[in-house]
């Protein structure tokens with residue numbers, strides 16, 4: 206009957222240290238239960254609300270076990286040991302059990318008495334455990350089975366999610382797995398879930414959503430933050446809702462670069478007024494700001510020739526903006542008049558122009574730098590004129606994965622801040638009945654790598670920490686619940702961590718992290734902490750309101766896929782085939798774009814580049830450039846004025862190459878040092894072609910001259 210779950214016969218007797226929460230018992234050597242198995246003792250208790258004592262079954266879990274030698278010790282020398290004939294069973298098996306409580310009228314209570322020494326200890330039956338850990342439908346989340354009893358299902362309590370959840374483990378111990386299982390269960394309950402996914406690990410859930418059953422096919426949506434990442438829809442933040450300071454910081458402009466920041470400040474103000482003067486919202490985006498900076502650089506050059514005067518700069522800038530805004534001369538004049546009206550009535554516009562002049566009057570480099578920063582931000586694709594409607598982010602019975610992969614830390618943090626704030630405010634407005642963007646159902650926000658977003662104030666400043674702390678402390682009132690996932694709880698703000706009352710703790714080895722868990726949760730006892738390094742992958746301890754009583758469980762198999770688990774070689778090599786497919790797609794698209802420019806579709810991409818840019822790259826260089834586009838980050842911008850494509854190739858190995866292709870001179874150069882058209886320059890040219898930045902060869906030049914000659 207060793208290890209059997211039947212119960213009945215005793216497996217030991219309480220013989221040692223006995224306390225209300227813990228007892229030591231000597232084990233029958235013929236019936237030794239495994240570590241973590243469940244036992245009970247019968248004892249008299251007076252349950253709360255009763256006035257007589259009743260006999261109850263006090264459930265306990267074996268947390269430690271030892272064999273003590275009787276009659277021998279390790280100090281005995283070998284010749285003595287060798288000649289002793291020790292019969293099997295001449296040792297004593299001693300176990301220590303942590304009391305879990307007893308169940309009385311559907312509720313779990315902790316005993317007030319220590320089990321008497323001499324009490325029989327019985328193996329708990331499956332039925333007893335099922336009853337002890339039962340959670341009623343519809344609150345039941347089926348996440349696995351008891352660690353030592355695969356036949357007893359382990360349920361979490363849906364209502365416990367209201368007190369927020371932390372999923373904590375060493376790397377590779379199964380955090381993402383645990384989170385996916387929780388998401389599956391929440392989806393079955395019809396929850397609205399948002400996942401902030403810094404590594405793009407959760408995007409694969411979408412492909413497998415159908416496995417959850419009929420009606421779940423569309424229950425996973427993927428929003429991408431970067432244009433070139435996996436996702437159905439682009440998440441969008443409106444530039445108009447951000448301050449110039451915010452924009453500059455996210456773009457990565459150093460705090461000390463005051464002239465560049467001034468340019469961004471001025472450009473933002475002016476772009477807003479051009480939008481107002483023309484009634485065209487497109488000026489509110491980054492492209493609008495970049496056009497303002499370009500006009501300001503040119504206006505500053507003109508003003509410098511005319512005695513370096515602010516009034517000359519202002520007049521020239523307004524003229525250029527009017528013309529840029531409306532090529533129709535009459536309209537341009539009207540826009541100019543309107544801008545001047547605004548300038549005389551509104552000090553803000555004047556301040557914007559002054560800041561631009563101060564930044565650019567000495568030399569134009571802060572202007573070019575500002576363009577570079579804004580251009581980089583624009584290429585991400587997330588910062589635009591209008592924000593994404595809320596119903597694309599939150600939808601009942603749907604998990605929306607926001608793929609933040611491939612973004613700089615500042616941008617990830619800003620987007621996390623933006624999304625957390627939007628969700629919280631939408632719920633707050635609903636609950637308070639205030640107008641504006643609102644959402645009628647509670648929302649669970651899963652934050653992967655939570656330490657990136659909510660570190661202690663003393664360690665690092667982030668934008669998202671304060672809103673995360675607000676959700677942790679007030680989200681319950683407004684129906685916004687946090688599930689924070691991390692391998693470094695010691696790097697999470699203690700104010701946030703202590704509010705995450707439901708904890709799913711998998712293997713943790715680092716003592717600092719164990720301490721952080723203990724500090725954050727009263728329910729994690731020292732003996733539980735001692736057990737954490739010994740857990741296997743996929744085994745967890747759950748404490749707090751998520752479970753009826755602290756529970757050790759093995760997570761069930763997940764249904765939805767995710768990526769980022771251990772590398773599968775078969776899949777990794779299949780990725781190579783995927784690259785080849787992408788290269789062919791890019792080639793096809795580039796040929797089509799070239800056809801639009803040239804008026805007839807070329808049969809060969811090399812010939813097309815020769816016709817468009819006068820470059821004739823060697824075939825292997827062209828192939829390498831296509832592979833760069835498929836695999837790496839390639840950006841391009843085009844200056845109509847100089848007829849030059851500028852761009853960068855950022856490799857996954859962390860190297861950046863800056864390349865330039867002059868269409869007018871039919872030459873290219875690159876920071877890799879190559880004079881011949883190199884793969885970086887060709888990739889940059891192809892990116893400009895794919896992004897539709899290039900004008901047809903016969904249109905270049907002529908129109909430009911006519912346009913600028915009006916006022917030069």
Ligand SMILES: Nc1ncnc2c1ncn2[C@@H]1O[C@H](COP(=O)(O)OP(=O)(O)OP(=O)(O)O)[C@@H](O)[C@H]1O
Pocket residue numbers: 374375376377378379380381382383692742743744759760761762769770771
């Ligand atoms: N419950 C489980 N049952 C079976 N295998 C599991 C379980 N949990 C995790 N694994 C395996 O362990 C590996 C690591 O799991 P997972 O990616 O969830 O860990 P993680 O803690 O999120 O890792 P990281 O810190 O690297 O993100 C996975 O490849 C998965 O196959």
